[in-house]
Amino acid sequence: MTGGLFAALALGAITVGSLHTLAPDHWVPFAVLSRARGWGLGRTARVTLACGFGHVTASALLGLLGLVFGIRMIERFGSRMEAISGILLIGFGIAYAVWGTRRALGRKLHGHAHTHYDHVHDAGRTTAWTLFLLFSADPCVAVIPLLFAAAPLGAARTVAIVLVYEVATLATMVALVLPARAGVRFFRSAWLDRYGDAAAGAVIAGVGLTVTLLGW
Numbered sequence: 773m774t775g776g777l778f779a780a781l782a783l784g785a786i787t788v789g790s791l792h793t794l795a796p797d798h799w800v801p802f803a804v805l806s807r808a809r810g811w812g813l814g815r816t817a818r819v820t821l822a823c824g825f826g827h828v829t830a831s832a833l834l835g836l837l838g839l840v841f842g843i844r845m846i847e848r849f850g851s852r853m854e855a856i857s858g859i860l861l862i863g864f865g866i867a868y869a870v871w872g873t874r875r876a877l878g879r880k881l882h883g884h885a886h887t888h889y890d891h892v893h894d895a896g897r898t899t900a901w902t903l904f905l906l907f908s909a910d911p912c913v914a915v916i917p918l919l920f921a922a923a924p925l926g927a928a929r930t931v932a933i934v935l936v937y938e939v940a941t942l943a944t945m946v947a948l949v950l951p952a953r954a955g956v957r958f959f960r961s962a963w964l965d966r967y968g969d970a971a972a973g974a975v976i977a978g979v980g981l982t983v984t985l986l987g988w
Contacts, residue, residue, distance in 0.1 A: 779924050782936050788914045789828075789940030793898050797983045798824075798945055801976045803952035805899060808872070808972035813865055813886025815948055818902045824945045826876030826908035834911050835919035835934075841869040855864050865977025912941075941945055954985070 793799070802823070806816040915937050922930040 774925055774929075778922070778925055778933075781918055781925075781933050784938035785915070785918055785933050786940045788912075788918065789937040790914055790944045792914060793941050793944040793948065795860065796979045798827075799948035799952060800979050801865075801903065802859070802945075802949045802973045803956055804951045804972040805903075806949075807956040808968040810898065813950065817950060819832075819903065820945050820949045821901070821942055823900075823904050824909040824937070824942040826904050827910060827912065828915070828941050830908050831911040831913070831915045831936045832919065832938075833869030834913070835916040857984075858980045861979065861983065862911065862977045863980075864902060864906060865973045865975070865980055867973070869970045869973025869977065872967065872973055873973070876966045876970060 777845075802816060802820045805811070806819075811819070915934070918933055918937065919930060924932040
């Protein structure tokens with residue numbers, strides 16, 4: 773009986789983890805930022821995996837808090853966080869687009885990369901950390917009922933369900949991001965090379981707006 777329940781929950785974790793990752797906010801930002809920042813295949817995969825790990829870990833922690841304080845309260849909190857995640861993505865996209873525009877105009881006016889933008893700090897690293905924080909603040913409440921259902925099976929099997937969900941989520945994110953990255957790299961133009969960061973920010977803001985309006 774417990775073996776059948778565990779198998780059903782594991783299948784549910786794989787399904788939910790994979791399907792919820794199809795939403796564009798889970799992969800489009802990584803693809804366009806990889807193109808804009810010139811990230812290699814390895815760095816793109818690492819940033820994607822790190823952000824996905826933060827996303828799933830936040831979900832699992834919410835589930836654990838739910839076991840202590842009650843699922844209803846935690847689900848309401850998680851739903852509120854999901855509701856503002858699109859707004860946070862819009863804000864990040866707009867800020868990144870403004871930064872990219874200023875950077876491009878600085879190069880256009882001076883004929884070279886201005887030290888204020890390129891030598892003070894590693895913009896690519898800051899971008900990656902910002903994405904990590906955004907994804908960590910956007911839990912997926914769908915995993916919480918799975919965690920509750922697995923709790924009577926014991927700690928080991930509950931952790932196993934979380935790991936299955938995490939692997940499914942991360943694998944799907946990478947499977948979507950890398951081909952999308954390869955696709956956007958085909959778009960080559962002098963304008964895009966100069967204003968790539970601004971364009972990436974605009975796309976991310978658009979994705980955040982879409983997610984917010986559709987309630988994904």
